[in-house]
Amino acid sequence: MSADCATHAGPRPGPGPCTDRERLARAALSRVAEPGDEVIGAWLRDIGPVPLIRLLTGAAEPPPVVAGKAVSAERMAGYRIRAAGLDPAADLAAVEAVGGRFVCPGDTEWPRQLDDLRDARPIGLWVRGRPSLRKWALRSVAVVGARACTDYGAHVAAAFGAGLAEAGWVVVSGAAYGVDGAAHRGALAVDGATLGVLACGVDAAYPRGHTELIARIAERGLLVAELPPGGHPTRSRFVMRNRVIAALTRGTVVVEAEYRSGSLGTARRAQKLGRVVMGVPGPVTSGLSAGVHELLRGEAALVTDAAEVNELIGRIGELAPERHGPVIARDLLDPVSAKVLDALPASASRNTRRLARDAGTGHDEALAKLYELQSLGFVERHGERWQLTRNSPGSGGEPRGGP
Amino acid sequence: MSADCATHAGPRPGPGPCTDRERLARAALSRVAEPGDEVIGAWLRDIGPVPLIRLLTGAAEPPPVVAGKAVSAERMAGYRIRAAGLDPAADLAAVEAVGGRFVCPGDTEWPRQLDDLRDARPIGLWVRGRPSLRKWALRSVAVVGARACTDYGAHVAAAFGAGLAEAGWVVVSGAAYGVDGAAHRGALAVDGATLGVLACGVDAAYPRGHTELIARIAERGLLVAELPPGGHPTRSRFVMRNRVIAALTRGTVVVEAEYRSGSLGTARRAQKLGRVVMGVPGPVTSGLSAGVHELLRGEAALVTDAAEVNELIGRIGELAPERHGPVIARDLLDPVSAKVLDALPASASRNTRRLARDAGTGHDEALAKLYELQSLGFVERHGERWQLTRNSPGSGGEPRGGP
Numbered sequence: 001m002s003a004d005c006a007t008h009a010g011p012r013p014g015p016g017p018c019t020d021r022e023r024l025a026r027a028a029l030s031r032v033a034e035p036g037d038e039v040i041g042a043w044l045r046d047i048g049p050v051p052l053i054r055l056l057t058g059a060a061e062p063p064p065v066v067a068g069k070a071v072s073a074e075r076m077a078g079y080r081i082r083a084a085g086l087d088p089a090a091d092l093a094a095v096e097a098v099g100g101r102f103v104c105p106g107d108t109e110w111p112r113q114l115d116d117l118r119d120a121r122p123i124g125l126w127v128r129g130r131p132s133l134r135k136w137a138l139r140s141v142a143v144v145g146a147r148a149c150t151d152y153g154a155h156v157a158a159a160f161g162a163g164l165a166e167a168g169w170v171v172v173s174g175a176a177y178g179v180d181g182a183a184h185r186g187a188l189a190v191d192g193a194t195l196g197v198l199a200c201g202v203d204a205a206y207p208r209g210h211t212e213l214i215a216r217i218a219e220r221g222l223l224v225a226e227l228p229p230g231g232h233p234t235r236s237r238f239v240m241r242n243r244v245i246a247a248l249t250r251g252t253v254v255v256e257a258e259y260r261s262g263s264l265g266t267a268r269r270a271q272k273l274g275r276v277v278m279g280v281p282g283p284v285t286s287g288l289s290a291g292v293h294e295l296l297r298g299e300a301a302l303v304t305d306a307a308e309v310n311e312l313i314g315r316i317g318e319l320a321p322e323r324h325g326p327v328i329a330r331d332l333l334d335p336v337s338a339k340v341l342d343a344l345p346a347s348a349s350r351n352t353r354r355l356a357r358d359a360g361t362g363h364d365e366a367l368a369k370l371y372e373l374q375s376l377g378f379v380e381r382h383g384e385r386w387q388l389t390r391n392s393p394g395s396g397g398e399p400r401g402g403p
Numbered sequence: 404m405s406a407d408c409a410t411h412a413g414p415r416p417g418p419g420p421c422t423d424r425e426r427l428a429r430a431a432l433s434r435v436a437e438p439g440d441e442v443i444g445a446w447l448r449d450i451g452p453v454p455l456i457r458l459l460t461g462a463a464e465p466p467p468v469v470a471g472k473a474v475s476a477e478r479m480a481g482y483r484i485r486a487a488g489l490d491p492a493a494d495l496a497a498v499e500a501v502g503g504r505f506v507c508p509g510d511t512e513w514p515r516q517l518d519d520l521r522d523a524r525p526i527g528l529w530v531r532g533r534p535s536l537r538k539w540a541l542r543s544v545a546v547v548g549a550r551a552c553t554d555y556g557a558h559v560a561a562a563f564g565a566g567l568a569e570a571g572w573v574v575v576s577g578a579a580y581g582v583d584g585a586a587h588r589g590a591l592a593v594d595g596a597t598l599g600v601l602a603c604g605v606d607a608a609y610p611r612g613h614t615e616l617i618a619r620i621a622e623r624g625l626l627v628a629e630l631p632p633g634g635h636p637t638r639s640r641f642v643m644r645n646r647v648i649a650a651l652t653r654g655t656v657v658v659e660a661e662y663r664s665g666s667l668g669t670a671r672r673a674q675k676l677g678r679v680v681m682g683v684p685g686p687v688t689s690g691l692s693a694g695v696h697e698l699l700r701g702e703a704a705l706v707t708d709a710a711e712v713n714e715l716i717g718r719i720g721e722l723a724p725e726r727h728g729p730v731i732a733r734d735l736l737d738p739v740s741a742k743v744l745d746a747l748p749a750s751a752s753r754n755t756r757r758l759a760r761d762a763g764t765g766h767d768e769a770l771a772k773l774y775e776l777q778s779l780g781f782v783e784r785h786g787e788r789w790q791l792t793r794n795s796p797g798s799g800g801e802p803r804g805g806p
Contacts, residue, residue, distance in 0.1 A: 152686055152688065155688065156687060156688070280687055281684030281685065281686075281687060281692075281696060281699070281705070282684065282685070282686055282687075283555055283684075283685055283686055284559060284683055284684060284685075284707040284708065285555065285558065285559070289684075290707070293684060293705060293707050296684070296699070296705045297704070297705050297711070301700070302684070302696060302699045302700050302705070304687040304693070304696050305687065308700070
């Protein structure tokens with residue numbers, strides 16, 4: 001039986017930790033399968049990563065019928081060709097060389113909302129950046145839209161990026177030109193949290209013109225990819241990347257999109273996954289707003305600023321713990337987070353600079369830890385300042401929402 | 404008992420025709436009451452126009468408690484002061500002098516959907532223009548919005564005015580600067596039907612800068628007012644005028660509106676009356692779209708062009724007769740309409756010019772009759788040409804919508 005315990009029938013048991021052998025197997029499979037390959041996904045569910053890669057590289061074959069469908073001989077041959085001569089240890093070393101890691105189902109850092117993708121769940125995620133992917137994803141919202149956006153679209157995307165980041169949200173997008181880039185930059189401009197989901201390897205920079213932006217996201221936020229290091233984007237990889245953005249986040253805001261555009265695909269995917277889908281209106285005379293208006297004439301909610309998004313996807317401190325289990329105990333915090341938390345007095349607020357000094361950490365590290373502490377319900381941000389929440393785990397205050 | 408038979412309890416009996424005495428009494432009352440005065444409305448319902456004006460001008464007084472509320476002494480005194488020295492015959496003569504008429508409940512031309520306003524129903528409507536107010540109102544849609552609109556708003560209003568008129572709708576608005584004027588002009592530009600509801604007398608032109616536009620509407624469409632000839636607009640009269648626009652039409656489209664603007668009032672009124680409320684989005688960076696977006700975040704439907712409005716308020720030929728009783732028989736048509744209809748061959752289309760020549764009428768008269776015939780389900784417009792509908796009363800064709 002598989003070590004991959006994330007099954008879909010009945011209550012999901014806590015996934016067992018991902019072993020080194022499994023991680024190596026999943027790294028190998030991420031070179032064998034295209035993102036979102038549901039045959040590989042179903043095999044993974046049925047027989048687990050280690051037996052699967054062994055079958056694909058050995059004499060025997062994996063089950064020829066999976067999830068009720070026959071796997072064609074051509075497809076099977078394709079898998080076996082790609083599975084020959086893999087060196088997953090080299091990929092793991094390559095991602096570590098750029099300060100990254102390969103996060104798998106079963107890891108504490110795995111964002112479990114991706115399990116909603118069922119057999120299209122990523123095999124694993126190649127990640128760069130210091131924050132915890134799981135914690136950040138819990139309080140994330142996507143801002144997506146047209147590459148060839150108008151000045152209006154770029155302005156609006158930047159404003160939403162900044163406003164959502166200021167409200168404590170992690171702004172997720174695809175690091176593309178246009179709306180994506182403006183959303184990331186808006187978040188970075190207010191020292192906020194932002195996460196880029198790439199359709200290439202996390203060691204690459206696509207598009208080239210966003211090399212500097214992507215480096216900044218890796219430095220101050222998170223970069224995530226399904227493709228192993230060195231992977232190149234293709235049209236279908238962009239499309240499949242969008243499902244990760246949809247599943248990872250609590251909601252998706254579409255800023256400018258033409259009819260039949262990729263951003264609309266992300267939105268529809270998010271809708272099917274039960275996420276909140278929102279659209280920013282624009283002039284009816286603009287073809288770049290036509291797709292958004294089409295969404296808004298359906299189920300999507302119209303939003304004009306970050307505060308309205310906030311209303312729709314709920315307050316971070318209140319909803320995230322409720323949906324994703326209890327917050328962790330204070331004594332389970334990592335040492336740096338614990339020092340930053342200790343630096344906050346019981347009944348006063350502090351800015352990040354002061355907290356970093358008192359905790360003896362760097363500014364950026366303190367900021368990253370503060371965002372994590374916020375997502376865990378320990379602290380709240382008010383403008384430039386941080387303070388303990390009244391119901392902070394370990395604090396003796398009244399629960400929030402009390403009289 | 405009152406001769407005003409439009410009661411609200413139980414099925415409404417067909418209103419008796421409005422007599423000359425009643426018309427004179429209602430004309431007088433339209434000088435005594437401000438538009439939308441529900442005390443006068445309740446008295447009218449309870450005792451009818453002739454006894455009411457007699458009481459207000461005589462020694463006795465009307466009932467001091469009406470619709471469950473006491474009428475204050477000051478209010479009663481105000482009515483009596485305004486009722487002294489009235490000359491309603493002069494007002495009727497004045498409106499006739501400009502080619503108009505005073506249409507009252509009970510008249511065949513009375514638009515019965517105004518009865519939805521209950522005690523705030525207009526006492527009567529001063530009308531200029533050739534078409535039948537009732538027939539036009541049955542296929543009307545309001546396009547309203549900010550006076551100080553942007554170029555975008557003016558462009559969009561004109562496009563909706565033209566598109567709706569081309570689809571056979573009567574475009575209703577308030578003849579104000581900005582969106583209103585652009586909507587009327589858009590309809591006129593395509594030789595379409597348009598109706599202005601004024602907050603002043605139909606012999607006046609407010610705003611002054613729209614003197615020419617208002618004259619064109621009177622010439623080629625319809626002008627409607629609650630105020631008798633010579634009446635001046637006030638702030639509250641603008642507000643009350645909006646309820647007539649809301650009630651008269653099947654739906655209201657809001658094009659650019661700030662928070663707390665008059666156009667939003669019209670929209671909310673339309674919503675309460677069960678009419679379809681629609682809004683045209685714009686840039687979220689524009690304060691002039693903020694009110695529309697607020698509407699769209701509520702119950703209003705987002706529309707980006709006339710075709711979408713059409714979808715929401717239904718096809719004219721199908722819905723109007725269903726809602727407002729059967730279409731009239733061919734032999735009940737007025738002589739000019741009958742001539743125009745006779746000029747249409749059984750299975751070919753004609754343009755307006757040709758039909759006017761064949762019917763021996765002027766171009767504008769033929770066009771007005773054709774719109775009336777369209778509202779009655781006799782003819783259909785296709786671009787510049789007219790043809791008999793397949794289920795035209797008196798034609799032997801299959802019903803529309805059949806296989």
